[in-house]
Amino acid sequence: MTKDLERDLGLFAVVAISMGAMIGSGIFILPGVAMAEAGPAVILAFVIAAILVVPAALSIAELGTAMPEAGGDYVFIERGLGPSFGTIAGLGTWLMLMLKGSLALYGGMFYINFIYSLPTWNLAIPGLSATLPIPGVRALGVTFAILFIIINLIGVKQTGGIQSIMVVIMLVILGIFVTTTIVQVDGANYDGFFDEGIDGILAATALVLVSYAGVTKVAAVAEEIENPGRNLPLGLAISLGVTAFLYALLVFVLVGVMEADELADHNEPMARATELLFAESALGGVPVGTLAVAGIIFAAVLALVSTANAGILTASRYPLALSRDRLFLQKFEYIHPRFNTPTVAILTTGAIIIFIVATLEVDEIAKMAGAFQILVYVLVCGALIAFRERDLEWYDPDFFTPGYPWVQLFGIVSGLFIITQMEAQEIIGSIAIVIFGFVWFKLYAEDQIEREGVAKGLARRQAGKQYVEDTETQLERQDEYEILIPIRHDVSREQEDALIQLAAPIVQRRGGHIRVVRFDEVPDQIPLDTAAENVSEADIEFEERTDELVRYLEVPVEVGEIVSHDTRHAVVNFARRSDADLILARRRATSRLRTLLGRDTDWIMEHAPCDVVFVQHEHRVDIDEIAIVTDQSPFNDPLKVELADAIADVLDARLRFLFAVSADAPDELTKTIGDYHAELDDLCTVPVESTVVRSDNHVEALSQALGSADVVVLSTVTHRRLPDLLIERRSDRLAAAIEQPTLLVHSKKTRRGSFLRPILDRILFN
Structure with missing residues (x-):
């Protein structure tokens, strides 16, 4: 490969x-x-x-x-x-x-x-009583040189x-x-x-x-x-x-x-x-x-x-x-x-x-x-x-x-x-x-060596690259739904398999194919072509196990590898070149301090040319119920429902919509939410149940109500560093409070919002 x-x-x-x-x-x-x-x-x-x-x-x-x-x-x-x-x-x-x-x-x-x-x-000077005077400018220069070498x-x-x-x-x-x-x-x-x-x-x-x-x-x-x-x-x-x-x-x-x-x-x-x-x-x-x-x-x-x-x-x-x-x-x-x-x-x-x-x-x-x-x-x-x-x-x-x-x-x-x-x-x-x-x-x-001038070796190198360029050209001509699954070095075999199994029902329902790409990030000290020439045991194992997994899937799966110095840029650029419709990737639970330093997932959501879904927690093989926590988002909710319905339809599962309101919320609000869920229900092809959770602690109440779900679907948006460090988003708190595999969905149409957004989310949704 x-x-x-x-x-x-x-x-x-x-x-x-x-x-x-x-x-x-x-x-x-x-x-x-x-x-x-x-x-x-x-x-x-x-x-x-x-x-x-x-x-x-x-x-x-x-x-x-x-x-x-x-x-x-x-x-x-x-x-x-x-x-x-x-x-x-x-x-x-x-x-x-x-x-x-x-x-x-x-x-x-x-x-x-x-x-x-x-x-x-x-x-x-060892062995002598004399000393060698070294000007301070040179000495400090040598000290910095040693630091930079390290x-x-x-x-x-x-x-x-x-x-x-x-x-x-x-x-x-x-x-x-x-x-x-x-x-x-x-x-x-x-x-x-x-x-x-x-x-x-x-x-x-x-x-x-x-x-x-x-x-x-x-x-x-x-x-x-x-x-x-x-x-x-x-x-x-x-x-x-x-x-x-x-x-x-x-x-x-x-x-x-x-x-x-x-x-x-x-x-x-x-x-x-x-x-x-x-x-x-x-x-x-x-x-x-x-x-x-x-x-x-x-x-x-x-x-x-x-x-x-x-x-x-x-x-x-x-x-x-x-x-x-x-x-x-x-x-x-x-x-x-x-x-x-x-x-x-x-x-x-x-x-x-x-x-x-x-x-x-x-x-x-x-x-x-x-x-x-x-x-x-x-x-x-x-x-x-x-x-x-x-x-x-x-x-x-x-x-x-x-x-x-x-x-x-x-x-x-x-x-x-x-x-x-x-x-x-x-x-x-x-x-x-x-x-x-x-x-x-x-x-x-x-x-x-057997090379001569004017690029006998270069021709071989360019021929190797032609595979990816030809594949990208083919992808640009197709109009079917493509899901890009970026695999990083820290993604285990089980997690990789889970991502492919989640993507398969969506592609099977909508038509198209899955593109599984392993993104190898190497230090700046290593030229990219040097890293690309090194085929490790992990590379071979990745190709073999992916081939083995896709044999029994009823959807086409293509596999590739990209070497870069910056994985997040590489993922977004590849998605843009291949005209991907959805990026499906793993996301680790991160500390709030990491938000201040900047999350790669936020950068991908902000710059991706397509919808993005992050999967948190381990995947379950048998899926009977998919729970969708709705938030009346004009962009994320339809996308959440569309993806969840595709998975449920192929796997013969059911859907459940959940919405949290305060304990003393008026009945008119509950009825409005019910009507909203009914509108979303019209988009679905599988049985749907609607649940309105009343509580003053939305995260705790929702996490308890989600206990029977096999998969949970939430909205997510890009984080703002300082506001989100002070006030954590509800979706992050909820994802951390449950153990089920969680899909964090971000539509490419979603606007980031101002720095006040997390504050309002905390006030409105606890």
Whole structure:
């Protein structure tokens, strides 16, 4: 059975991922270092660097829409130019990402040191009486690196929502900085603009290239992007354009408000500039400088530390991918059985980052990272040319790079030229990684693989995915009733069987089919295609037992699997693509505190394109009576009755309607409820009994009245976090008070209601 990979990243997520990976060292660390190379013309270095990145970004966008799978630039180069170049690209990208993460981690500590002078750590040397002094900035950077290694080892989830919030916060803070400081720019600081000459500008360009390394990071998750033909190129263009414009503005301000020597001498230029500009300002007795510096430092640490943490995650994927493709040591393919993370890859990546932070200077890290980045970008442009010139039938991207092949040729020539303008250390490093990668491939990997360039392996991978795409196309053409049963890893075999047995009568009555899909959620540290290739015993058992169960059911059942980083998004997106009419899923009883943190079930109800039913408690095999607690909902009640009647009709069971009123409720209300039940009765094809429960404690009275029922059907709506934490909904309290299997029904037409809804429910329905 082929596993599908879930696409749940929209345009905003693409922009957020790309910008979040770029906004960091480029503005918070490098302006001062680059100023020492180019003088006031440093602003041109940032603009030229952005232009040099454009060919690779456009190539990545085209290749990503043609081959939307995890791996990004490494995959494109390996499939296009062959595994030998893929080895070079994989190792080069791995080193570049480790250097970029180290730069962000090391640089972030300077901002902490700006407000609190970090003391020197004296490290005792075993066997000697001497100690090794370690600057506090490096020591704290190493400490954070160890923390992030642990976080990635245990697979703590990193969400796109947090990334988006972080990007918005940084843009707001940096926007405020620009608008409040640009009027204070001193034009005299730009005297001698070209004093350092073209050599200085090119040297600074090579230095700041790492500022844009994140623009193509999103290509590594290309297979998770919705509508990649639009969102990938547009997202890359927006993120690169906005970031380059923001960099230019910020550098313009920094050069214009600080003396050249002072700017060049600081690794925390944003904090220093803010302190100088607002030192004497006050607002309501509070020094504005203190607040402004605190805001800038918060943004810097947020950006740089987040980039460093994400750098370990992203960088560790490359030795894993190389190992998986038999281009590197197989031990890097090891996945921890408990945490499901690539332990060896993360530990090795983290160890190298610690070494870099402990030994190299900021400018050395930036220059070496820029050299490896340009090398990879040159190979990306070459890979696109290889795909275009081979006239492959399957190569049909949704986006074509304008100006081909001149854009790619410009990217190759300009990239190689910039490398030649770097210092000897970076040139030697670039040559060394090419030689090492080629020699490693020849001595280690060449005899283990049979692939060649331009995607012999990719064709097999795409053929495997075709099953799910063909099935989805077929489902979109059918007009019958479809029930989607999402199965998570925590659903037992008995619970899975119960869901299918509940769905079978509905489909048998209405016609259509059941789609049972197992949703495997893997940590962000694991690329989706790697997880999809691993077929476990649980996968085989799932397929076999599902096949065994459906043999005796008189309805068609289809089975599939989807791998994603976020199950709730995957469930909703699959339901939308397959045009499902109903989602039938398990729901655990959760604490009220969980409501405050946010329930996955609420998110599914709010975003699902169809009706949703959650099943709580264990299912009973024999069903004689189905009880429906009505609440006069114009949407949920008809749906509850329709589903319950279908189950009862096929299983030869009876229905009972229940409604709770207060003990002193007038007879007119009781009669109104009776009439309402009679109207619902007209929808049913099985015997129906109506019961009105009188009590001042509705939950207790209803739970007692439901004692004879085999299945209970309730309404449910999405929860509001704080109100529902304070006042629990009646349906939740009732479901917790009974032991029978309970169907919690939510119609797609149901409106969520305001924050007052749970309060009114508590007053009206106790």
